[in-house]
Amino acid sequence: MATPSASGQPVYKIRKGEEKDVPVILKFITDLATSLKKADPVLIGEKELLCYGFGEHKVYSSVIVEFVTTTEAIPVGHGLYYFTFSTWMGKSLYLEDIYLIPKHRNKRLGTLVMKELAKVAVAENCNQMKWQAKNEEEDAIRLYERWGSHRIENWITFSMDKKTLLEHTSTK
Numbered sequence: 001m002a003t004p005s006a007s008g009q010p011v012y013k014i015r016k017g018e019e020k021d022v023p024v025i026l027k028f029i030t031d032l033a034t035s036l037k038k039a040d041p042v043l044i045g046e047k048e049l050l051c052y053g054f055g056e057h058k059v060y061s062s063v064i065v066e067f068v069t070t071t072e073a074i075p076v077g078h079g080l081y082y083f084t085f086s087t088w089m090g091k092s093l094y095l096e097d098i099y100l101i102p103k104h105r106n107k108r109l110g111t112l113v114m115k116e117l118a119k120v121a122v123a124e125n126c127n128q129m130k131w132q133a134k135n136e137e138e139d140a141i142r143l144y145e146r147w148g149s150h151r152i153e154n155w156i157t158f159s160m161d162k163k164t165l166l167e168h169t170s171t172k
Helices: 019-035 046-054 109-123 138-146 162-169
Strands: 011-016 061-068 073-086 090-100 128-131
Touching (some): 011 109, 019 046, 019 090, 109 128, 109 138
Parallel strands (some): 090 128
Antiparallel strands (some): 011 061, 061 073, 073 090
């Protein structure tokens, strides 16, 4: 375990998410939904996170940001991602969420997560990394632009919930 730096600055580390992190990943997801004032409830629980992040049919991965003290490493944020395929670009890393506990924001931890995921994307031979940001997430947008990313203009994101999917698959 690392110890705080000699300069007295807080020490943070980032690591790959593990099964033991499922409860904290769910907490970060629900905290993010609350902070974004999502009207829809979080529909998944620990069972789904365990199954789809660490089970036989794994579809996502995560990185965990920890605040390191002399006695423990405390999770303070995460990045949740998965791989997609673009017909134009090939394999892509899609960043679903970055979440940091509010008191640990503005410490360049978002940059730490982005750097780690850029390394993952390169190691996995991805041709791009994509994500979305809400218009009002000005701090995050500034980070992304500083990183050299660009907005994808003229594209609108669509989504269908499970109820609508079921309606389209029913025989009428």
